[in-house]
Amino acid sequence: MPRMTYREALRQGLREALAADPRTFLMGEDVGAYGGTYAVSKGLLEEFGAERVRDTPLSELGFVGAGVGAALGGMRPIVEVMTVNFSLLALDAIVNTAALYRHMSGGQFGVPLVIRMATGAGRQVAAQHSHSFEGWYAHVPGLRIVAPATVEDARGMLAPALADPDPVLLFEHAQLYSLEEDVPEPCVVDLSRAKVRRPGSQVTLVTYGGSLPKTLAAAQRLAETGIDAEVIDLRVLRPLDEATVLASVRKTRRVVVVDEGWRSGSLAAEVIARIAEQGFYDLDAPPARVCSEEVPIPYARHLEEAALPQPERIVAAARALLGATD
Amino acid sequence: MTDAPPPPPTGPVRWDPAFAAKVLADMVRIRRMEERCAQLYGQQKIRGFLHLYIGEEAVAAGALAALDPADNLVATYREHGHALVRGQSMRSIMAEMYGRQEGCARGRGGSMHLFDRATRLFGGNAIVGGGLPIAVGLALADRMQQRRALSACFFGDGAVAEGAFHESMNLAALWKLPVLFCCENNQYAMGTAIARHQAQTDLCVKASAYGMPAVRVDGMDVVAVHEATQGAAEMVRDGGGPMFVEFRTYRFRVHSMFDPELYRAKDEVEAWRTRGPIHGFTERLKAQGLLTEAQFLAIDAAAQAEVDDAVAFAESGTWEPVESLGRDLLGEPGAA
Numbered sequence: 001m002p003r004m005t006y007r008e009a010l011r012q013g014l015r016e017a018l019a020a021d022p023r024t025f026l027m028g029e030d031v032g033a034y035g036g037t038y039a040v041s042k043g044l045l046e047e048f049g050a051e052r053v054r055d056t057p058l059s060e061l062g063f064v065g066a067g068v069g070a071a072l073g074g075m076r077p078i079v080e081v082m083t084v085n086f087s088l089l090a091l092d093a094i095v096n097t098a099a100l101y102r103h104m105s106g107g108q109f110g111v112p113l114v115i116r117m118a119t120g121a122g123r124q125v126a127a128q129h130s131h132s133f134e135g136w137y138a139h140v141p142g143l144r145i146v147a148p149a150t151v152e153d154a155r156g157m158l159a160p161a162l163a164d165p166d167p168v169l170l171f172e173h174a175q176l177y178s179l180e181e182d183v184p185e186p187c188v189v190d191l192s193r194a195k196v197r198r199p200g201s202q203v204t205l206v207t208y209g210g211s212l213p214k215t216l217a218a219a220q221r222l223a224e225t226g227i228d229a230e231v232i233d234l235r236v237l238r239p240l241d242e243a244t245v246l247a248s249v250r251k252t253r254r255v256v257v258v259d260e261g262w263r264s265g266s267l268a269a270e271v272i273a274r275i276a277e278q279g280f281y282d283l284d285a286p287p288a289r290v291c292s293e294e295v296p297i298p299y300a301r302h303l304e305e306a307a308l309p310q311p312e313r314i315v316a317a318a319r320a321l322l323g324a325t326d
Numbered sequence: 327m328t329d330a331p332p333p334p335p336t337g338p339v340r341w342d343p344a345f346a347a348k349v350l351a352d353m354v355r356i357r358r359m360e361e362r363c364a365q366l367y368g369q370q371k372i373r374g375f376l377h378l379y380i381g382e383e384a385v386a387a388g389a390l391a392a393l394d395p396a397d398n399l400v401a402t403y404r405e406h407g408h409a410l411v412r413g414q415s416m417r418s419i420m421a422e423m424y425g426r427q428e429g430c431a432r433g434r435g436g437s438m439h440l441f442d443r444a445t446r447l448f449g450g451n452a453i454v455g456g457g458l459p460i461a462v463g464l465a466l467a468d469r470m471q472q473r474r475a476l477s478a479c480f481f482g483d484g485a486v487a488e489g490a491f492h493e494s495m496n497l498a499a500l501w502k503l504p505v506l507f508c509c510e511n512n513q514y515a516m517g518t519a520i521a522r523h524q525a526q527t528d529l530c531v532k533a534s535a536y537g538m539p540a541v542r543v544d545g546m547d548v549v550a551v552h553e554a555t556q557g558a559a560e561m562v563r564d565g566g567g568p569m570f571v572e573f574r575t576y577r578f579r580v581h582s583m584f585d586p587e588l589y590r591a592k593d594e595v596e597a598w599r600t601r602g603p604i605h606g607f608t609e610r611l612k613a614q615g616l617l618t619e620a621q622f623l624a625i626d627a628a629a630q631a632e633v634d635d636a637v638a639f640a641e642s643g644t645w646e647p648v649e650s651l652g653r654d655l656l657g658e659p660g661a662a
Contacts, residue, residue, distance in 0.1 A: 023471075025470065051470065056497070057493075057496060057497065057500065059493035059496065059497060061459060061489060061490050061493055062459050062462065062490065062493025062494055062496070062497050063459075063493075063497065064459070065456075065458070065459020065460055065462070065463065065490065065493075065494070066459050066460075066462040066463035066466055066494075066497060067463060068459070068460055068463055069448075069459060069460035069461060069462055069463020069464040069465075069466065069467065069477075070463035070464070070466045070467040070470075071463070071467075072448055072460065072463065072464060072467070073398070073463060073464040073465075073466070073467025073468060073471075074467050074471060075466075075467045075470060075471070077463075092453055092456060092490070093456075093459060096453050096456060097451075097453075097456060097460065101449070102654050102655065102656070102657060103434060103654050103655045104431060104434050104435050104439050104441075104449075105431050105434075105435065105439070105441035105449065105654075106429075106430065106431035106432035106433075106434055106435070106441065106654065107432070107653070107654035108430075108431070108441050108442070108443045109441060109443065109448065109449070110657045141655055142655055142656070144656075163659065164659065165656070165657030165658065165659065166656050166657055
């Protein structure tokens with residue numbers, strides 16, 4: 001089983017996609033000569049040429065919209081947006097166009113487009129490079145939202161995303177790029193299901209993306225204190241795989257949702273609402289959340305750390321549900 | 327306040343009479359269809375927003391006659407005329423405005439969102455400037471797939487203030503893409519006169535900032551519109567990169583259906599009405615002996631009959647069952 005980084009896994013996925021289908025091309029800010037802001041596309045320009053690894057101006061609305069148009073015109077574009085904060089400049093193309101064209105055209109025009117972007121905090125790059133808006137995007141019908149949290153998913157999610165006839169937004173957590181793990185060959189990923197990352201019996205910890213390593217660390221600490229936690233990686237934020245979450249909650253009867261988004265109107269809120277609607281009588285304790293503090297993510301390390309979900313907060317939330325005391 | 331309309335064109339029309347009659351018929355079809363739309367709106371048969379193109383018909387009729395079937399068309403929310411001239415049936419357009427499932431978009435879009443795969447109409451778009459990046463991408467797709475086609479993108483003077491306009495102009499020029507930027511300058515961004523929304527009211531200057539050739543045309547003169555578009559389209563298709571065409575035109579009716587028109591003087595509207603594109607073209611053809619009054623009346627009668635037929639079709643249409651509300655939100659996997 002080859003071992004590689006999340007970054008290398010994404011690059012292999014891109015290389016494979018570009019080699020497999022002449023309709024596929026990569027477009028975005030500094031994806032070519034620079035090699036990608038996070039060095040994901042390094043070397044691909046030399047391999048596939050400037051037509052298919054296409055540097056764009058700093059025009060998020062323009063080039064994401066052009067990706068929509070190219071998809072309508074028969075291509076299978078992969079558009080990279082440098083970071084999720086910048087994608088807000090392209091909201092019109094994503095939300096007002098890509099997401100609704102198929103439905104509003106009465107089924108005439110689909111937009112088979114993949115948009116990749118970095119998300120999340122933890123690198124002291126301050127508020128305009130650190131937010132987590134994937135929960136916002138997960139609000140919108142017509143989009144599929146995926147968030148690889150493991151190297152295997154980073155390697156395997158692009159192919160099914162490109163095979164999807166509709167727009168897929170792929171959120172890469174910026175703190176995961178250097179994560180190194182083994183990856184099975186061939187790497188086949190089911191883009192519809194959440195995944196149990198650690199089985200357990202006493203409390204369910206639901207998370208996704210960059211919070212998965214923190215949540216697994218929290219589960220490990222809980223184990224050391226005799227609490228057996230199950231960790232679920234949502235992987236797909238829209239449409240949500242409720243069945244996997246509900247099955248776990250039915251077993252453990254307690255749930256903590258860990259989400260780097262802000263608490264109000266968050267994806268965590270949605271997950272808990274669904275558990276309340278469909279699994280209320282399975283619960284032995286009120287559902288809990290560990291989210292980011294409701295402030296712009298600050299620069300100074302101690303403030304940034306305080307603003308984000310951390311293993312100790314996850315541990316404390318889980319212990320509280322079990323009535324455990326320190 | 328806008329500039330006074332230019333003097334009416336007087337030069338000879340060097341067109342084949344059958345082609346001239348077809349272009350005239352297209353303008354009349356748009357006019358008759360939209361006059362009926364206004365009535366139907368009053369009767370509450372058509373609801374929501376309804377933006378009429380009346381006064382601007384020469385632009386769609388003249389410009390779209392220069393397109394090939396393989397070309398892409400991206401339009402605005404004032405796009406009934408474009409859809410019709412491009413070849414979409416009046417039945418399908420009218421049924422869509424009625425909200426019927428026999429409409430081109432099954433009644434999901436209405437007046438502002440006409441789509442037609444067969445004629446490559448990639449939507450009326452209610453986001454001002456929203457269509458421009460789409461046209462750039464369609465052109466990129468054609469270029470990457472070695473298809474000889476252009477993407478014609480229509481937008482108003484209001485869109486020129488949007489970032490999407492500038493981003494799209496830059497991308498298309500930078501990558502030398504086959505985009506035909508068609509600016510329908512009716513001199514108002516909704517109710518705001520161009521001098522009140524543009525620091526530079528010469529819109530062709532904006533194209534030159536991107537190194538893009540530009541031409542300004544009298545949009546009330548269908549002959550000038552067609553010939554300028556024809557020339558621009560050939561250049562774009564030949565790989566010369568994008569082009570910008572500004573059609574100076576005027577909207578005779580209100581912006582949508584709820585507009586007290588406080589922002590412009592009746593005299594101004596009247597002055598532009600005297601330059602009505604249908605009347606002007608008809609008189610010119612008659613003066614040259616290319617059209618008789620009887621022929622004009624026949625064109626008009628055919629348009630009226632087509633409207634009657636389209637309305638009857640829409641009236642007898644059906645509603646999409648509520649159970650299929652979620653249909654076509656997502657496509658079938660593997661069938662993009």
